[in-house]
Amino acid sequence: MGCSSKEEIENVYTPVQVSLKIPEIFQQKLIAPIIPTNNPLTEEGIALGKKLFFDPILSKDNTQSCASCHNPKKAFTNNTRFSEGVDGKLGTRNSMPLFNLAWNFDERFMWDGKDFSIEHQAFSPVRNPIEMHSNWKNVAEKLQEHTEYPTLFQQAFGTSKIDSTHVTKAIAQFERTLISGSSKFDQYLLGKTELTPEELNGFNVFMDEARGDCFHCHGSDNNPLWTDNQFHNNGLDETFNDLGLGAVTGDPNDNGKFKSPSLRNLAFTAPYMHDGRFTTLDEVINHYSEGLKQSLTIDPLMKKVNQGGVQLSDKDKADLKTFLLSLSDNNFINNPDFQQ
Known part of the structure; x- marks a missing residue:
């Protein structure tokens, strides 16, 4: 018995812990992300999460993976207004891009903030009837019967018994590694190129309160996430078919509020807004320039809503678009660590 126990202990696999590869500009401007103590990053966990992210085995009929709606070549979104689920049903929200999630310190995810951690966000699509439309019991059984997954879970988590908790932990580990911090503008801030x-x-238009006034919600050279990760009613509608945050909190003061997306990688992530209503950046800029609509919960930061918007000149519109495109990160969408 003594020899047998010793052999079992020696054969226990210990995952290799790793740290995030944090870009230089983030090291200068941001505090380090906090990794949950109950889900530390490991080589084995990240590799397992990546495999699961690209595997359609998580869906009801084995046809749809996380990557079906979150394509790495498109900054982990897709270029359709609404994503189609396994039953051919369309959702009502645009697929959010996935990057720099580890710096979302308020831990509210999705357009409406309904998920309170990356792990929980990874849990939802499997059960959603207009997404993967499966259930976790069936998914766990399929993974358990797979030729590779029990061993991979054993290596990552010390158990070959597969459940939703370990699946979502692995996916969350992979998603925390999706870091974008190598755009032209990042290089400019580091003194390595010129604009x-x-x-x-x-x-300057972006930062000027008298012109674009964009930085309050979307960051600045001192906040290279290019989002405040908060929820705002940005003047899209007078009344709301989709209550957004209000449907989650039950507070009418939150109706029509949606999460500010990062402005990174806009070259790859069209269409725009929570419902994908704008197909081009020009339409987005025109909305803030002269398309704002008044409503009961309009954000106070939409200071010129009564004039329809900030009323940019054609040149300032064109230059603002050029600046926004400088936030796009080709290294991110081509990073082999993030490809299938």
């Missing part, structure tokens, strides 16, 4: 006059004017 064109148009890009520089566009940045």
